[in-house]
Amino acid sequence: MLGGLLKKEDILELIKNDDTSVIFVKPTTASLTVWKKFSHIYVDNKKQNFVSCDTCKDILHHKSIDGTSSMMKRLRSCESNSKNNNNKSLSINEYFSCRETKSIPPRFKNKVLNTTGELVAMNNRAFELIAGDGFINFTQTIFDAGQLLNSQNIDVSDLLPHPTTVSVSFCGISLHFLNEKLQLYVFILGCYPYDRENQNANQIRQFVDAKLLEYDLILDNNKFVVTDNENKMKSCFKESCTRIGCSIHYMNKQLEHCFTSDTLEKIPVNCDLVQEMFDYIRKIVSHMRRTHKQSKLPRKLQSYSDTRFNGAFRTMNVFLTVFDDLACVLDRTFLDDYTLIEKDLLEYVCSFLAPFEEAIEELSCDKRPTIYKVLPLRQYLINQCKIHADDHDGIRQIKNFISTRFQDVWVLQDIHYITTLLHPSFKNFDVNPNLQDKVINLVKNEIIKRQPSTSVLSKCFDLPKNDLKLSLNPYQELDEYMNLNVQINEVDDILLFWLTQKSKFPTLFSIVRDYDAVPASNTTVERLFSSSKYTVSDKLLLKTFDKKSVIEATATDTKRKITDPDKKSTDMSLQNQKQFRTSTTAKKLKKDEEDDIVIWDDDVQDKENDEF
Incomplete structure (x- = not known):
């Protein structure tokens, strides 16, 4: 059975x-x-x-x-x-299929043996390749196809797909949650191969709902979903949830257009000076990597990838580091391109893009809340685009484009405004004072939604037995919070602050618990793809790959233990929270620090240079 x-x-x-x-x-x-x-x-x-x-x-x-x-x-x-x-x-x-198993003639076995030796030698692969389940399944499929097509004259190259068409889509899902003690839990539910017929919005939503249902999880209007900003993702999560656009994707897409696009929505980008310089840099980098001349440089050059966050900055920043050394390495063909690169402009561009890289790092953190950082960082980057009289013409072009695009495309939602106000160091909105009145009204509306019902039946209910007393004036909490003279710096934990203010501001505390669990970006699942690339890279084929140990290590990293909810001591809860934030295994931390956020063929190779 x-x-x-x-x-x-x-x-x-x-x-x-x-x-x-x-x-x-x-x-x-x-x-x-x-x-x-x-x-x-x-x-x-x-x-x-x-x-x-x-x-x-x-x-x-x-x-x-x-x-x-x-x-x-x-x-x-x-x-x-x-x-x-x-x-x-x-x-x-x-x-009728023949059920009799026939022995294979020795001459065929020898022929396969010789061909296997040629395979591993010509393609520089390990002999263990032929023992893998994937290779066995592949050869069996080819063998079965040959049996069905034995009466036709077919070249095997016509049967094999082109390398660029072999692709598998994956869907990464993570769960972020704040408990009553404001301990942040991040659970990686999985990185699943997408097996639907197509990638339209309905199919994607059904796929995600099915995976969540395996954990008895269901999306509703009280749940937030953070995704990238493609149209199909917007359509996929437009109902039965609140979709939040990934802030890093908003930022990265405009930086990509700045250096690689001529027109955008039928409007000229007008960043010709920096795009011309960037094209020269990409040509030289591609030549140096292809001709294996990087050993003559103090640092390996970084190829550009439009799937790597702020990829243009990484390429140009490394290029600037070895700029003077390139003159002695390049041949005449590329020396002309090299001389056309204005080093001063390159320095200005790298200096201008450095805050964007720092903002991406801030918004990528998954150990602490990040949603409240979106509005201040967005406004700071827009303020950085203010044009000065001594700015280079190329910098002026970048600033005009990014400032306009950030304001038009990078959309802020109510959760961004509310969480910013509920951070003591941002509540006065010094970054943009014109927004304060709007945000206060949003918080007031949220407070009203959380007030107890005033119906006749609700007045007959037993009084709740808890130590959180709601004020008769629903806005009294907000007024007292705005008058609170407290400042916390960037290294302090905002959740610890609100945990100590729980009894004083119970309604605001409930808002923080619901909203601060939402991440500013979806880089938690992006790292899953990068980790997978690092694990199964062809550069690691010569090493022993123990599938069981990898599964056990993954389980250790992703299944975090929840503390006993019956402990009442505040000091104990603070201690548990501190321990939780450092409870991730050393291997996980190392992976987060070393891995690039997205997949690219050069990532594993470039990792060696990044540690130089």
Whole structure:
């Protein structure tokens, strides 16, 4: 007896062995015509998440929430194949598969052995490659295809996909939560391969909802979702949640356009001077890396990647470090490009972009709240774009573009305004005094939402037995907080401040607990992709890869223990909170510090240079 839901491979194996526990059942209540060609699969009377095509006998993954789009595609494909093959006579081997296992002749084994040696030698791969499950599955697929196409003259290169078309999309999901003691918990739920037919908004939302449901989690209007700012993500999370745009993506996209785009929304970018300089730098960097001349430089050059946050700054900053050394290394072909690069302009650009890099680091932290930093940092960066009389023409172009784009594109939401006011060092809005009245009104509206009901029935309820006394004047808390003369610096923990003020400002405390758990960016899941790249990189193939140890290490990093909620002492809670913030394993901390935020082919190689 087989209990529970099975994988596709297990079901195929049972069908191949004619196992009697597998049965195919036609749906009795289905109204769509597509179900006439498909059947549900049951194993030991347990319905599986797969259906079988009656035409081609293949099985497809299917749940009730998936719809029938994939089944319709398979049905059209089967009908097309049937039309193409209706005049072709089939051999008896295509009707009945041979169950007899035959021995492989030695000459074929020797031929495969010699070809394997050529494979690992010509492609510089380890011999362990052929023992991997992925390679075995790949060769079996090629072998099966060859058996079906044995009567046709087909070149294997026509069967293999182009390297640039082999891609797998992943979805990373993390959970951020503040408990009653304002301890911040960050749980990595997983980095899942996306297995839907397409990437439209409905399919993505169904995929995410299904993964959350595995943990009994459901999105609603009281939940916040932080994503990047693509249109499909905006459409995906426009209902049953509050979507917050990733602040780092807002920032990085405009920096990318500044150095790489000629026009944006049919409007000229007008950053010609810095774009021309950046093009020369990219050519030289590409040449130096391709010709392996970097050993002659004190530091390895950094390739540009539009998927790396503030990638232009990293490329130019390293280039500036070795600028004087390049003159002795470059040949005549690239010396002309080198002489056209104005070093003063390069220094100005790197100096201007340095605060953006620091802002990205601030907003990437996942150990403390970051949402309250968005408004002050955004306003600071806009103020940095103020043009001065002695500015270089290239710097003027950058400042004009970024200042305009930040104000037009980088959207602030109510949560950004409210959390900024609820930080004692930002509540006076010195960065932009014109916003203070607007923010105070937003906080007042939020306070009203959290006031007890005034209905007749609610007045008959028992009084709550807690030590948090709500004021008769709902705005009294806000007035007292605004008059509070307290300043905390950047190294102090805002959550510790509010924990000590819990009894004095209970309503504001509840707002902080709900809002400060929301991160300013989604870099927590971005690091998952970078860590995966670091783990399975082809540069690590020669090292022993212990899958079990990696799984155990990941479990240690991501499953954090929650402290006993029955402890009442405030001092103990503060101590527990401090211990929690340093409880991540050393390996995790090292990974966070060393890994780039996004995936790029040169990341692992460049990591060596970043530590130089």
